[in-house]
Amino acid sequence: LLADSFNRMAASLKQDKAALQRKVVETRTLYEIGQEIAAQIALDPILHLIVERARALLQAEISLLALRQEVSDTFAMQAYSGIVPEALAGVRFRPGEGLGGRVVATGTPIMVGDYVAEFADSPFLAIAQEAGLRSQVAVPLKAHNTVIGVLYAGSRVPYKFREEDRELLSALADQAAIAI
Numbered sequence: 001l002l003a004d005s006f007n008r009m010a011a012s013l014k015q016d017k018a019a020l021q022r023k024v025v026e027t028r029t030l031y032e033i034g035q036e037i038a039a040q041i042a043l044d045p046i047l048h049l050i051v052e053r054a055r056a057l058l059q060a061e062i063s064l065l066a067l068r069q070e071v072s073d074t075f076a077m078q079a080y081s082g083i084v085p086e087a088l089a090g091v092r093f094r095p096g097e098g099l100g101g102r103v104v105a106t107g108t109p110i111m112v113g114d115y116v117a118e119f120a121d122s123p124f125l126a127i128a129q130e131a132g133l134r135s136q137v138a139v140p141l142k143a144h145n146t147v148i149g150v151l152y153a154g155s156r157v158p159y160k161f162r163e164e165d166r167e168l169l170s171a172l173a174d175q176a177a178i179a180i
Contacts, residue, residue: 029057030171043180047079050151050176055081057172058165060153062131064088066100067141067149067180075100075150087127098124099138100150107147109139109166113159134158139170141177151176 033053055063062082066075076092095105112118115128133154141149151173
């Protein structure tokens with residue numbers, strides 16, 4: 001009984017150590033990304049750096065960033081990373097339309113395990129199917145409590161993303177919103 005308790009305790013400590021090491025790596029990576037973003041001056045390089053880093057950080061097939069268009073409630077894709085079909089790169093949406101529109105309307109991050117099943121009524125369903133996207137995580141970029149954009153990560157694997165991925169993407173979105 002004592003040996004069994006000791007073995008369980010040792011296994012638990014190993015898991016805690018691994019989780020702590022992952023958090024250290026994630027924090028260091030977010031710090032480095034923040035430094036890279038702050039070093040940029042022009043908007044386009046900042047946007048492309050953000051989507052590249054988001055895709056790498058979440059090990060996603062694609063990453064996209066949509067921004068609110070001036071004097072409008074329309075959002076348009078401004079940058080992407082990965083192999084993105086032209087139709088997806090050209091998407092424009094309003095609050096409430098599709099995944100990005102829901103993020104804008106609620107101002108909160110959304111994780112989707114299977115886009116085809118969960119967003120069957122989306123006006124962008126055919127585009128998502130063409131891109132082969134199944135799971136996605138989308139987070140708002142906010143400035144002064146106003147959503148100015150949406151940062152996405154997408155995968156062809158259903159249910160790929162976890163809560164930790166949403167938290168990481170949200171932290172990156174916070175840095176991105178400041179830079180933008």
